[in-house]
Amino acid sequence: MPSFDMSRSRFRLADEHLIVLSELATGDEVPDEFTAARKELVGCGLIDEDGRLSPLLRPMMETVLSPGVVISLETAGRQGKLHHGMLIGERHVVAHEAWPGTAEAEYSRVEPKMLVWKLADMVNLQQSPxxxxxxxxxxxxxxxxxxxxxxxxxxxxxxxxxxxxxxxxxxxxxxxxxxxxxxxxxxxxxxxxxxxxxxxxxxxxxxxxxxxxxxxxxxxxxxxxxxxxxxxxxxxxxxxxxxxxxxxxxxxxxxxxxxxxxxxxDLLPDDGELRRAAPGARTAG
Incomplete structure (x- = not known):
């Protein structure tokens, strides 16, 4: 089920929830196959009955729909494969992190100055003897x-x-x-x-x-x-x-x-490369 933490501006969403939000944010009709996901979003208060998105979602959806840089993290281990990542937009940075055995991923905003620290945390980077x-x-x-x-x-x-x-x-x-x-x-x-x-x-x-x-x-x-x-x-x-x-x-x-x-x-483009970057294509993260 989708949920959110208002105090830390973070959201737990499955892929189908993000598809619904993306369709509504761009003014498109939500396909019938996502009716259940739409009802779940209404139930938790992230959209209303008319399909209007909660203001809490605006920074995240602005970035999800038009990222300038997309960072993908694919991990594999004894608990299977997981996909995490980060979307860097013009004004905001959004990270998404999966959890073993669950359909939802956590989406959260990241302070741009902490971007590298966040990526290091996502790969559990630690000193080793x-x-x-x-x-x-x-x-x-x-x-x-x-x-x-x-x-x-x-x-x-x-x-x-x-x-x-x-x-x-x-x-x-x-x-x-x-x-x-x-x-x-x-x-x-x-x-x-x-x-x-x-x-x-x-x-x-x-x-x-x-x-x-x-x-x-x-x-x-x-x-x-x-x-x-x-x-x-x-x-x-x-x-x-x-x-x-x-x-x-x-x-x-x-x-x-x-x-x-x-x-x-070194993964991150420098300022000159970012100035030459075209606006990102719409993506579901």
Missing amino acids: AGRETAPMTVETAIGTVEAGLAVLESGRPAHASAEDERAAIRAALAAGSGGGPVPEPLAGLISEIRATWRLTSAWRTRAEGGDGVESRGFAVWDCGPLGYWLRELPVEPVSAELIGPAGPFRLVRVTAGAVWARIT
């Missing part, structure tokens, strides 16, 4: 090998299985996935310690001679808990799943939390 080590470490293999190991985590650990049992299953899966080829020694340990893997991408429209274009940046990280942060250098982000295959190269490099912070900062 392993991350402070200065000696670099690189792990290289094939994408298919890594996917075989990650499939063990996705299948879930049986109730009777220990952490060592799981690690043994990961080693076996990696060996099978490599087709008899070499498997980097640290890889099984990294996979077994994964808290989350995540990828951050930013995109904005630009105007240039000859027409409109899109600029994008991105990077991906493995958060391996006590084993620190690992930047996925290959495949390079942003990347389309259609362009990579099992035989493609895969490379992880251990990095510090400070290096991750710098990467987050």
